[in-house]
Amino acid sequence: MVDIKKAEDAVRQLLEAIGEDVTREGLIETPKRVAKMYSEILEGKDEYASEHLSKVFDVKSSDMVIEKDITFYSMCEHHLLPFFGKAHIAYIPSDKVVGLSKLARAVEVYARRLQLQEQMTNEIADAIEECLDAKGVLVVVEAEHTCMTMRGVKKPGSKTVTYAARGEFKENQRLFSDTIALMR
Ligand code: ZN
Numbered sequence: 001m002v003d004i005k006k007a008e009d010a011v012r013q014l015l016e017a018i019g020e021d022v023t024r025e026g027l028i029e030t031p032k033r034v035a036k037m038y039s040e041i042l043e044g045k046d047e048y049a050s051e052h053l054s055k056v057f058d059v060k061s062s063d064m065v066i067e068k069d070i071t072f073y074s075m076c077e078h079h080l081l082p083f084f085g086k087a088h089i090a091y092i093p094s095d096k097v098v099g100l101s102k103l104a105r106a107v108e109v110y111a112r113r114l115q116l117q118e119q120m121t122n123e124i125a126d127a128i129e130e131c132l133d134a135k136g137v138l139v140v141v142e143a144e145h146t147c148m149t150m151r152g153v154k155k156p157g158s159k160t161v162t163y164a165a166r167g168e169f170k171e172n173q174r175l176f177s178d179t180i181a182l183m184r
Pocket of ligand 1: 076080145147148
């Protein structure tokens, strides 16, 4: 939970530190707005992906499920700047599947907190493997990091791609690369 009062004070102090006049019209409400915004974009910290992923259906199938292009917005914990992009998820069920919207909700839970892309990719894969008892999970995340593109280290629009493979996707290189091709 974000301590709104403390966050407001901190934003006010930051504005002062960067030489702003916190009493000028455009900034009067800024500490309050930023504090409220943080509580919204970081709300995943108080949530559990298992709440969404435990709503499973029994199926007699172990055919791969792919959910592509799940849009997400997250916050880089090194710079407190957004990184955003798409997550693609593939899993091989062992008689249990989950509603497709639940996969997107699980991504949200891990995106809406201070994050690192590599860590988020792994957390999503672990949650799906655990909750669904899946035979294999592959998560691909591609994102633009504004901490890189805004500061000119990388060209705007450049993407960072991370992978997390579990179970059969880890053991079977062919399956891994065929599935990556399907996700593109
Ligand atoms: Zn960063």
